[in-house]
Amino acid sequence: QVQLQESGPGLVKPSQTLSLTCSVSGASITTNTDYWAWIRQPPGKGLEWMGTIDARGSAYYNPSLVSRTSISRDTSKNQFTLQLRSVTPEDTAVSSCARAGLSPPSASWGQGTPAPVSS
Helix, strand or coil, X not given: CCEEEEECCCCECCCCCEEEEEEEECXXXXXXXXXXXXXXXXXXXXXXXXXXXXXXXXXXXXXXXXXXXXXEEECXXXXXXXXXXXXXXXXXXXXXXXXXXXXXXXXXXXXXXXXXXXC
């Protein structure tokens, strides 16, 4: 069973960088049929895809966030990390990491972690 667990700093101040880590068990982030993503949901709004990293370490970003977002990975720890720079209160959201598997088709989600931005 694939399990994902987000971890982060909790409250972040405006203009700082939000850093969230997803720890994965039950699957390897280097499996070439899997993709690993970050998704967020601001209060009262819908889900927003932030970005994805694939098995080779190539990252793809939401165009609206690309200038402020980086996704990296640590294969020795089986973790991948999101960094969102220059945050504002509008970046307040519950952020989740997720896996999309292609063979066989499958999906797994973490439980989500609050990422409030406030001074």
